[in-house]
Amino acid sequence: MRLTLILAIFSASLVLSQDRCDAAKTVIKCHNVTEIMALESSECQPYHIFIARGTDEKSPGRQGNVTRLICDKLGRERCGWEGLDFPAKSRFVGQKAWCESAEIGVKNGQTQLHTYAARCPESKLILLGYSQGASIVQDMLGGGGGHFWKCDQASNRALDRQVSPGSNIVAAVTFGSVARSGGQPYAVKEGREFNGTRTRTPEQVRGLNQYASQLRDYCNFGDPICARESQPQSLQNHLTYFELYSEEIVSWVVKTVRKSEYRSLLSSPYWLIGATLFFVALSWSVLYFYSSFRRSFSRGAYYLLPREEGTP
Ligand SMILES: *[C@@H]1O[C@H](CO)[C@@H](O)[C@H](O)[C@H]1NC(C)=O
Numbered sequence: 001m002r003l004t005l006i007l008a009i010f011s012a013s014l015v016l017s018q019d020r021c022d023a024a025k026t027v028i029k030c031h032n033v034t035e036i037m038a039l040e041s042s043e044c045q046p047y048h049i050f051i052a053r054g055t056d057e058k059s060p061g062r063q064g065n066v067t068r069l070i071c072d073k074l075g076r077e078r079c080g081w082e083g084l085d086f087p088a089k090s091r092f093v094g095q096k097a098w099c100e101s102a103e104i105g106v107k108n109g110q111t112q113l114h115t116y117a118a119r120c121p122e123s124k125l126i127l128l129g130y131s132q133g134a135s136i137v138q139d140m141l142g143g144g145g146g147h148f149w150k151c152d153q154a155s156n157r158a159l160d161r162q163v164s165p166g167s168n169i170v171a172a173v174t175f176g177s178v179a180r181s182g183g184q185p186y187a188v189k190e191g192r193e194f195n196g197t198r199t200r201t202p203e204q205v206r207g208l209n210q211y212a213s214q215l216r217d218y219c220n221f222g223d224p225i226c227a228r229e230s231q232p233q234s235l236q237n238h239l240t241y242f243e244l245y246s247e248e249i250v251s252w253v254v255k256t257v258r259k260s261e262y263r264s265l266l267s268s269p270y271w272l273i274g275a276t277l278f279f280v281a282l283s284w285s286v287l288y289f290y291s292s293f294r295r296s297f298s299r300g301a302y303y304l305l306p307r308e309e310g311t312p
């Protein structure tokens with residue numbers, strides 16, 4: 001009896017986890033989900049998501065599902081994604097493979113951002129990166145490069161927050177980053193205080209901090225990639241980000257995108273012109289009413305004054 005129950009629960013959870021294309025397994029299937037692939041686009045859209053996938057993932061990788069959920073909230077017709085063009089090679093296929101792959105990801109990723117933002121200057125850009133892709137997204141924003149496992153990744157410059165495409169970025173989320181510095185204000189979850197496989201240089205941290213209010217960096221305790229010193233470690237902690245946090249990721253991204261929209265509305269020249277006209281009109285009417293009130297008051301007061309003999 002008890003065995004049947006356990007078996008039933010086991011097979012139910014198996015079915016449940018098989019339903020997800022972003023389950024905590026090494027093989028994932030988001031590229032097989034029609035609704036996710038239908039959102040892949042290079043068109044100019046109000047919201048455009050760049051996905052930097054993890055090592056060995058087939059595009060769009062685990063982040064495909066959360067991407068679809070974000071687009072559901074922002075409006076399916078107004079939102080889509082493109083993958084960063086890079087090999088996502090593993091360090092296990094060769095000593096230099098990981099660094100070469102990440103280097104290509106950073107270079108192509110920055111080029112893709114420049115190209116898209118130049119072509120679609122009104123679009124709001126969102127960046128998602130997992131594992132190797134997380135490292136790439138942080139490198140693209142804040143500058144990157146350095147020594148990893150048994151290779152060296154060439155250094156690259158940060159993207160200036162003040163000019164396009166940096167100024168078009170409204171939200172970025174990274175999960176289980178390879179190169180990462182712990183204890184930053186945008187780091188979340190129990191691995192947040194720990195450093196990654198490689199710690200970012202102070203200059204890279206400064207570069208990334210330009211984006212502090214648009215950025216969220218997920219790191220689980222015991223994730224051997226992003227929180228190397230946290231014990232005990234298990235690869236499982238590196239695979240569960242999307243099963244655990246999809247819903248909060250979606251609401252954070254949507255909230256952050258909306259905040260940037262209010263900010264740009266407030267700083268737009270139309271708002272300033274409108275506000276100025278409004279205050280001019282307001283002070284003019286206040287003055288008008290005040291002076292006509294004074295005029296009628298003094299006239300009324302005149303009739304109220306005790307009259308002296310001989311005055312009309
Ligand atoms: C996508 O994520 C949602 C929310 O976590 C989950 O319910 C759903 O099963 C996932 N779908 C796929 C295809 O992974």
Ligand SMILES: *[C@@H]1O[C@H](CO)[C@@H](O)[C@H](O)[C@H]1NC(C)=O
Pocket residue numbers: 029031032058
């Ligand atoms: C999923 O994609 C793989 C290729 O990665 C393909 O071989 C397989 O047939 C697909 N499965 C479904 C159900 O579409």
Ligand SMILES: *[C@@H]1O[C@H](CO)[C@@H](O)[C@H](O)[C@H]1NC(C)=O
Pocket residue numbers: 182193194195199229
């Ligand atoms: C992370 O690295 C920095 C810089 O090397 C170091 O100061 C800090 O103590 C490290 N943090 C942890 C939790 O190991």
